[in-house]
Amino acid sequence: MKKNLLVAAIAAAVILPASAFAADSNTNNADTGPVVYGYAQITGASQFGTSTNGSPAGSSGLIFGANRIRLGLKGEAVPGVTYNIMAGWDNAAIGGNNPALNGLGLSSNMLNNGLGNGGNASILDAWLNYAPVPFAQLEVGKFKLPVGNEYVNTEGNELPFVFRSMAQSLVPGRSAGAMIHGKDVLDDVTGTGVGYAVGIADDSSLDAYNAYNWSQNGAMPFGSGQGGYLNGSGNYIAFARLNYDFMGPLLKAEVSGSRMSLGSTPNGNPVAPNGLSRSSIYTWNVGMHGGMMGIHYAASYTNMTTGRSFAAGPTGAMNSNGMLATDWNVGLGANLHQMMLTPSWLDIEPAVRFDSFSINNHNGYDAKLDNTTVGLNYYVNPNNPHAAEVQLNYIIPSARQGKFGTGTMGGVFGATGAPINGMAYNTLMVQFQAGF
Numbered sequence: 001m002k003k004n005l006l007v008a009a010i011a012a013a014v015i016l017p018a019s020a021f022a023a024d025s026n027t028n029n030a031d032t033g034p035v036v037y038g039y040a041q042i043t044g045a046s047q048f049g050t051s052t053n054g055s056p057a058g059s060s061g062l063i064f065g066a067n068r069i070r071l072g073l074k075g076e077a078v079p080g081v082t083y084n085i086m087a088g089w090d091n092a093a094i095g096g097n098n099p100a101l102n103g104l105g106l107s108s109n110m111l112n113n114g115l116g117n118g119g120n121a122s123i124l125d126a127w128l129n130y131a132p133v134p135f136a137q138l139e140v141g142k143f144k145l146p147v148g149n150e151y152v153n154t155e156g157n158e159l160p161f162v163f164r165s166m167a168q169s170l171v172p173g174r175s176a177g178a179m180i181h182g183k184d185v186l187d188d189v190t191g192t193g194v195g196y197a198v199g200i201a202d203d204s205s206l207d208a209y210n211a212y213n214w215s216q217n218g219a220m221p222f223g224s225g226q227g228g229y230l231n232g233s234g235n236y237i238a239f240a241r242l243n244y245d246f247m248g249p250l251l252k253a254e255v256s257g258s259r260m261s262l263g264s265t266p267n268g269n270p271v272a273p274n275g276l277s278r279s280s281i282y283t284w285n286v287g288m289h290g291g292m293m294g295i296h297y298a299a300s301y302t303n304m305t306t307g308r309s310f311a312a313g314p315t316g317a318m319n320s321n322g323m324l325a326t327d328w329n330v331g332l333g334a335n336l337h338q339m340m341l342t343p344s345w346l347d348i349e350p351a352v353r354f355d356s357f358s359i360n361n362h363n364g365y366d367a368k369l370d371n372t373t374v375g376l377n378y379y380v381n382p383n384n385p386h387a388a389e390v391q392l393n394y395i396i397p398s399a400r401q402g403k404f405g406t407g408t409m410g411g412v413f414g415a416t417g418a419p420i421n422g423m424a425y426n427t428l429m430v431q432f433q434a435g436f
Contacts, residue, residue: 033075039157039435043067047425065111068156086125090116135182142176146197146241147256149287149300157386160333162393162431166357167327169419170304172212177201193245201237235261250290257284281306294338299330329355349377370399395427
């Protein structure tokens with residue numbers, strides 16, 4: 001009897017305070033998470049006709065890789081405060097590493113210019129959002145800077161094509177910062193949805209191979225104090241976006257832009273011993289997207305320009321004439337099941353996109369590349385289309401001018417002679433996706 005009373009007393013001492021704490025936690029914090037989510041994209045590709053402008057023919061064998069592997073946690077900490085943490089293993093190699101590239105952390109069979117972190121884990125998103133009211137929210141952390149129609153509005157697992165457009169080369173991508181944003185502003189007055197975002201971010205964008213990547217343009221993102229990580233360079237990325245919902249899902253339009261100052265080269269540089277003042281990078285984008293009854297479309301124009309000494313790099317090599325790069329693209333898809341032309345077990349979507357990219361540094365580097373992508377998407381379950389799907393793409397390059405595809409360095413846009421997502425040769429791709 002005494003033993004039973006002792007056990008009961010101990011249980012009460014442990015359980016009752018825990019119950020009280022749990023009740024208080026649930027009542028005051030209203031914890032609604034976290035929700036675990038993620039997806040994987042396994043991609044196979046092969047290129048043909050890998051000799052351009054007299055360059056030696058390259059290999060044309062089949063290659064396998066993981067275009068995107070994502071795993072995240074998201075939820076609501078308390079009412080009005082949400083969070084999202086997402087890791088990525090993009091372009092994880094399946095066939096092994098190239099020993100010559102091990103020191104760079106790169107794999108020999110990565111797709112898409114090695115976009116990502118060499119198959120290694122990276123924290124892509126880590127942000128908190130405070131939303132006291134829908135039209136004035138504060139987001140802090142690492143997130144996609146709201147510049148670029150397709151890049152901002154379409155998640156990687158919802159793309160109608162395997163790769164994004166080449167415009168991704170010209171937008172800042174992800175970085176750490178803070179922004180004020182809102183949606184459905186003046187909805188009661190205008191009768192339609194208006195959204196905005198404005199903010200500032202660190203100039204050390206970690207997305208590789210775009211025009212804002214500091215390792216390519218020599219922006220020197222870190223200052224001097226205590227190892228540099230507690231003292232910034234004084235150069236930032238400023239950005240803004242305005243989007244307008246004209247007719248619900250039928251037509252959504254937006255304009256966005258960003259500016260990053262580049263600072264100056266350090267004193268004692270071989271090219272500029274007293275330092276060299278750099279200009280800034282400017283990007284602006286205008287786009288629209290929408291659809292109805294199975295028809296989906298998107299179109300955008302992106303312009304990136306800069307003044308002197310763009311892409312100066314750590315050695316201080318100088319381009320005094322600046323640079324101009326543009327991309328415009330238009331895409332169209334038709335989901336035959338949503339159009340009631342096929343049964344539910346045959347949920348297929350033909351899609352086509354034309355993407356035109358050009359770059360000119362006004363100093364002898366002038367190049368152009370057009371890609372036409374013909375695709376077919378198959379969704380296993382039309383009620384949850386992106387949980388399991390297969391994508392087939394055939395990419396046809398044209399108007400291939402300048403240095404793209406010759407085996408030379410592609411300016412600031414990677415070592416494969418083409419911008420992010422750009423194909424210099426005819427390319428066949430198939431991608432299998434599963435998510436939860």
